[in-house]
Each structure stands twice: as structure tokens, then as C-alpha cells.
Amino acid sequence: MSADPHKHSEKLTPAGPDGHFYFGCLSEMRKDPMGFFTAVALDYGGIARIRFGRGNYSYLVSDPELIRELLIDNASKYTKNVRYDLLRKVLGEGLLLSEGDVWKRQRKIVRPAFHPKEVFSQVTESAEVVARFLDRFDALVESNEVVDVEPILSQLAQLLAGSWIMGEPFRRRADRIAGIYQDATEAWPEAPRSALAAYLPPSLPKALALRRCFKDFNAQIYEIIEDFRRGPKEECGLMSLLTEGHYEQTSKQLSDDELRDQLVTLFLAAHETSGSSLCWTHYLLSLHPKVRDAMQSEVADVLGGELPTSAELMTLPYLEQVINESLRLYSPIHSLSRVAAEENTIGGYTIPKGATVIVSLYATHRLPQYWENPDVFDPERFSEENVAKRPNSAFIPFATGHRSCIGGMLASLQSKMVVSQIAQRYDLNLLPGHPVDLKPSTTARPRYGLKMTVKKASVLRRGAEDERRLANS
Numbered sequence: 356m357s358a359d360p361h362k363h364s365e366k367l368t369p370a371g372p373d374g375h376f377y378f379g380c381l382s383e384m385r386k387d388p389m390g391f392f393t394a395v396a397l398d399y400g401g402i403a404r405i406r407f408g409r410g411n412y413s414y415l416v417s418d419p420e421l422i423r424e425l426l427i428d429n430a431s432k433y434t435k436n437v438r439y440d441l442l443r444k445v446l447g448e449g450l451l452l453s454e455g456d457v458w459k460r461q462r463k464i465v466r467p468a469f470h471p472k473e474v475f476s477q478v479t480e481s482a483e484v485v486a487r488f489l490d491r492f493d494a495l496v497e498s499n500e501v502v503d504v505e506p507i508l509s510q511l512a513q514l515l516a517g518s519w520i521m522g523e524p525f526r527r528r529a530d531r532i533a534g535i536y537q538d539a540t541e542a543w544p545e546a547p548r549s550a551l552a553a554y555l556p557p558s559l560p561k562a563l564a565l566r567r568c569f570k571d572f573n574a575q576i577y578e579i580i581e582d583f584r585r586g587p588k589e590e591c592g593l594m595s596l597l598t599e600g601h602y603e604q605t606s607k608q609l610s611d612d613e614l615r616d617q618l619v620t621l622f623l624a625a626h627e628t629s630g631s632s633l634c635w636t637h638y639l640l641s642l643h644p645k646v647r648d649a650m651q652s653e654v655a656d657v658l659g660g661e662l663p664t665s666a667e668l669m670t671l672p673y674l675e676q677v678i679n680e681s682l683r684l685y686s687p688i689h690s691l692s693r694v695a696a697e698e699n700t701i702g703g704y705t706i707p708k709g710a711t712v713i714v715s716l717y718a719t720h721r722l723p724q725y726w727e728n729p730d731v732f733d734p735e736r737f738s739e740e741n742v743a744k745r746p747n748s749a750f751i752p753f754a755t756g757h758r759s760c761i762g763g764m765l766a767s768l769q770s771k772m773v774v775s776q777i778a779q780r781y782d783l784n785l786l787p788g789h790p791v792d793l794k795p796s797t798t799a800r801p802r803y804g805l806k807m808t809v810k811k812a813s814v815l816r817r818g819a820e821d822e823r824r825l826a827n828s
């Protein structure tokens with residue numbers, strides 16, 4: 356790793372690793388992006404310049420104050436980095452990847468759906484959807500069978516997102532869509548894990564399987580749109596809001612293709628991230644039974660075995676701390692990047708026009724100056740008192756600035772709704788010896804799934820024992 360910051364004709368360039376003479380740091384980054392960015396942040400501080408090949412440099416911004424500069428103060432000087440070709444093929448021109456006036460218009464159209472009043476009004480119906488879905492765990496308690504909960508929690512996240520965005524027409528096709536999605540996940544190309552791997556041709560059977568999945572998935576979405584066009588509109592989630600909003604803004608009808616892009620973008624943005632977060636939260640809880648006990652007790656006191664209301668979900672502080680600590684350690688979006696549309700400075704260092712600037716949420720969430728023993732799971736970090744000691748941008752699972760997550764509040768409420776309902780009914784316990792590793796794809800997922808057993812929640816077993824003791828005394 357190389358020298359101190361240096362000056363080129365009055366322009367300051369941050370220090371950073373140069374790596375291999377030809378590939379730069381490409382191999383190290385591909386092998387373990389999260390570990391690599393964490394090491395660079397530790398070695399070089401808040402901003403570093405990393406060489407990824409001959410004359411090819413990117414910048415890693417890790418310090419919370421500099422992240423603020425990048426994503427808030429200098430936001431107009433950057434565009435999103437949309438070199439994710441495969442993702443663009445799936446999402447098209449939706450809110451996540453659009454830019455400029457198109458983005459502004461799309462964000463304005465969907466904003467009302469994310470108003471707290473709207474979000475709270477979903478809770479009763481969604482809580483019932485979750486409760487019915489979780490009934491399937493009862494059979495697993497009986498059989499003591501080991502299951503991979505990753506696809507199950509992903510399917511639950513899909514059901515919540517799909518019901519909210521596309522309503523009844525989605526629910527009718529939820530199982531079929533979950534099946535296609537699972538096949539697509541298996542066929543989705545792995546991020547190359549070395550510099551050379553990027554040059555290998557993709558596996559043909561996987562490429563064909565993925566193409567089939569795209570076709571089947573699109574067919575389902577177009578059928579959903581057809582159901583909506585035929586009505587009744589009030590049971591079709593956000594589809595009326597999207598089509599009417601588009602007409603108000605442009606005086607043009609939203610075509611089926613444009614509506615598809617909006618629906619698929621919202622669906623993916625919502626469930627990919629929430630599914631990942633549910634997996635990591637339950638993984639961490641299974642490793643920390645004392646935390647799980649404390650959280651289950653809080654949930655039992657507030658909910659008393661009933662389905663949660665929106666007001667109750669706002670009064671579960673320890674549950675919120677647990678979810679935040681899980682988002683810190685395993686941010687579903689582990690990194691994001693921007694491209695400089697013009698030359699600018701961050702922390703006094705020059706960022707040239709066209710340069711890629713990366714924020715590794717994984718690395719920033721582990722900076723030892725803000726997080727003591729950063730790899731340790733400790734929900735106390737999110738007590739009111741401890742939160743007040745840190746700059747806001749030290750914890751950014753939903754990013755920050757004008758392109759930050761529009762669904763942050765919805766995501767928090769839905770996570771609390773699912774985790775509190777599971778907490779009231781079940782303990783999910785990781786199978787001893789099951790390997791757990793991060794797979795950095797579009798979102799951070801457990802590479803080998805999460806093999807778990809499902810038991811009756813210890814809070815219920817404790818309650819039953821207390822009653823027995825009382826009866827015998």
C-alpha cells in the first residue's frame with residue numbers, strides 16, 4: 356500500500372493502494388469487496404484513491420462527514436453509477452436508475468404512497484398477511500426438520516412488497532412469482548471473484564435459464580397490468596397512483612412497458628433489501644440468545660400475543676435497536692457508487708470529472724472511531740444516548756441525500772412487524788456447523804443460505820413453565 360497524499364499542480368490527490376502493476380487492486384476487491392474496502396478505510400482514512408488498472412482510479416469515501424459532502428453538499432455534481440447492465444435489463448427506466456427530470460417526476464409521483472399516514476394504514480392488513488404466512492412454521496416445529504429459511508423469508512418479503520405495490524393481482528400469482536424468482540436467483544451470475552474471472556464467458560445453461568426467468572417474470576407482470584387495466588382498480592395497490600400521477604405530470608397515458616418498469620423497480624427495491632435484512636437479523640438473534648430473550652420479553656409485554664398495531668410498533672425500542680444493529684453489521688445494500696459529472700472536491704481532495712466514487716456501507720459501519728469492537732453484535736449501540744454521540748452519516752443503511760431510500764420508514768415498520776410476530780411464536784436456531792458467509796450481489800445475502808430449525812419461542816416455553824410452577828405451588 357502506498358504513500359501520503361500528494362499534490363499535482365495545486366490539486367490534492369488522496370493516498371491509496373496501487374496494487375498489482377497491471378490489474379491494480381481488482382483481484383483483492385473482487386475476492387472480498389467488503390473486507391478490501393474495510394482494510395482501505397482503516398489504512399488510508401476518510402478518503403482514498405484506489406487503482407483498479409492502468410490509469411483507472413476510483414475513490415473510496417468512508418468518513419461520515421465526507422459522505423455528507425458527497426451525497427448531500429455536492430449531490431448535484433454526481434450521477435448514480437448505472438453501469439449495472441444486467442440490473443438495467445431487469446429494472447428498465449424505474450426510479451432506482453433514472454436520472455434528472457425523469458427521476459424527479461417519478462419520485463414526485465410515488466411520494467404520497469410513502470407518507471407516514473399511508474404507511475401506517477397498511478399495518479393491519481400486512482400484519483394479517485404475515486401471520487397467515489408464518490402458520491407454515493408450525494409444521495416445522497412439529498417435525499423438527501432443518502430448513503433453509505433464506506428463501507422462506509425472501510418469499511415473505513416479496514409477499515409484503517408485492518401486495519402493497521400490486522395488490523390482489525399480485526397475491527393471486529405470489530407463489531408462481533416466488534418460484535420464478537428463486538430460479539432467477541440461482542441462475543444470476545456470481546460477481547467475479549478474481550481479476551481474470553471477469554473475462555470468462557458466462558455459463559450458457561445459466562444464461563439460458565436466466566433468460567427464461569426474465570420472460571416468465573415479465574409475463575406475470577404484464578398479466579398483473581392487464582388485470583389492473585380491466586379493474587377493479589381499488590384492489591390493485593399503487594397502480595392507480597402511478598398511472599394517474601403520470602397523467603397529471605405529463606398529460607400522457609403511462610404505457611404498459613413504462614408501468615412495468617415502475618412496478619418491477621419498486622418491487623425489487625423493496626423486497627430484495629427487506630428479505631436480506633430479515634435473514635441477517637434472525638441469523639444474529641440465533642447467535643445471541645440473551646438478546647433474543649430480552650427482545651421477546653419486550654414484544655410479549657407490548658403485544659401480549661396479539662397482532663401488532665402501528666402504534667404498538669412505534670413503542671418497541673429494543674426491537675428497533677436489534678434491527679438497526681443488524682442493518683449496521685449486514686447492510687443489505689453493502690456499497691453504493693456515484694460518477695462525478697464535473698470536477699469537484701471532497702475533503703479538499705480533487706475528484707476528476709468521470710471518476711467513480713464508492714461508499715462502502717459495510718466499511719463505514721465498522722469504523723473503529725465510531726464503533727468500538729466493530730464486529731461485535733451489540734444492540735446497545737443504538738440506545739438514544741449512544742446514537743446522540745455519533746454523526747448521522749456514521750450509520751446509513753438507507754443512504755442519505757436526495758437519492759436516499761424512499762421506503763426507509765416503510766421498511767423499518769415492516770421489519771418490526773415481521774420480527775415481532777416471529778418473536779412471539781418461534782425461535783429460529785442456526786444449525787450448528789452451518790457455514791455462513793456473505794455473498795455480495797445486488798444485496799448482501801448468506802452465500803450458503805441459512806439452515807435452521809424452528810422451535811416454539813422460548814418466551815412461550817418460559818410462560819408455560821411459570822404457569823406449571825404456579826399451579827404446583
Ligand code: HEM
Binds near residue numbers: 451462691761762763
Ligand atoms: C431494509 C430495507 C431497505 C434498505 C436497507 C434499503 C436501502 C436503500 C439504499 C441504500 C438506497 C440508495 C441506493 C443508492 O443510492 O445507490 C435505496 C434506494 C431506494 N429504495 Fe430502498 N431500502 C430498503 C427498503 C425499501 C423499500 C421497502 C422500498 C419501497 C418500495 C424501497 C425503495 C427504494 C427506492 C425506490 C430507491 C431509489 C430512490 C431514488 O433513487 O430516488 N427501499 N434503498
